[in-house]
Amino acid sequence: MSAPKLKAPRGTFDILGEQALAREALEARAGALLGAAGYERIETPVFESTDLFARGVGESTDIVSKEMFSFEDGSGRSYTLRPEGTAPTCRAYIEHGMHKRRQPVKLWYLSSFFRRERPQDGRYREFWQVGAEAIGSADPAVDAESITLLATLLTQMGVREVRLRLSSLGSPEARGEYRERLQAYLRANEEALSAEVRARIDLNPLRAFDTDHPGTREVMKSAPLLLDHLEQDDLEHFAEVRGMLDDAGLLYEVDPTLVRGLDYYTRTLFEFTSDALGAQSGVAGGGRYDRLVEQLGGPATPGMGWAAGIERILLAGEAQHFAPAPIELFVALGEDGEAARRAAFALLVEARSAGLAAQMELGGRSLKGQLGQASALGARYVAIVGAGETALRDMQGGGQQTVPRDTVVHAVLRSHHEI
């Protein structure tokens, strides 16, 4: 019996080649954009106490109730592979006493997250998100800045057919009150609702707005809307955020039925989708979470943030070709044997010390094969090293001459500067 073939686990993938280069480019863009806006990079542990997500994200959410990869260490403690980035970031904010720093504290991350969902294109069990969190200020300008930065990032990444939907959830109190009102309304019309919606009346009545079920849709047409039940200061906050987005020239659609599957959101809530994607059309989402830090045991501290899916940005982005940077010198072996190989290696080391992007033949190829290799690497020059002689070949002009080996690096550097 032979061992079964080893494969990457379901819903996971290796990142190679052009994918790796595309992601590097995205990370560089995000770093430049967010760094210039005062966001500091943060990386939190891949796993955290299960309790962090249970308390932060919410027990009744899909994420916590059925999608977490949890495990116990030897001592009976329960840990969970992070399913999202906001709760860990807030945990770090509290743990490092960041409320003592100048507020708001702005943090960004690019990391992988884990949810046990059924995979399909654009939805993976290990997926990557770039996220930004601004913690410590309730100023509506924080919301507007945060959303604007995200819009800029998506534009820079060439994400096609983007739409922004915006809403406000208000305070937890108003939301709670509204929630009860909505539940009462749903119960009063229960017989017309779909089974799934009916089953979720207690857990998450807001879901009822997100349905294709005809009967439910009919009922929801005249259902009470959260936006009509917000408190005055929440309405003002929302209006101010909208005003600033208008001034920034951002197009958006106010959608009072917008729902997020995480419990911590308050006030501003938004989602970017791309019609270039299939069912997994959400590219980025976020909002304000003014009670989360306190809920996790820190001082009462408002927060605002978002996360964008790397795979979805790339899927919805304009097709771009990435190629590794060409090298400047390829050191080929002009003859077999240790003497030539050692001379070649010494030249390689010398070239790199001089700052050249250089590679040498490592594959045992014929000279024809070596030149093909050099060509594929985009090498400008090839040094063909023998135990005695060394030839320097210009791969663009095609010229070649025998030169003293210790002048090769100098010659390449000089032509490099002339270009």
Add this chain to the structure above:
RNA sequence: GUGGGCGUAGCUCAGUCGGUAGAGCUCCUGGUUGUGGUCCAGGCGGUCGGGGGUUCGAGUCCCCUCGCUCACCCCA
């Protein structure tokens, strides 16, 4: 988690009525008594996702399973 489609070399795929596998690309070698991106020739490479079953015989039919994918769901 539910339902549908698909799963043959590293990649893209062909495989007729069941008769134990092919092409192109890639890679390597040769044509050039060692000198690249074209061309020509050759070569490496597959327990046909995995496991059972039917059959004299299964890549082809049946069942199970794993994976991908589409929709639902959910979300980034």
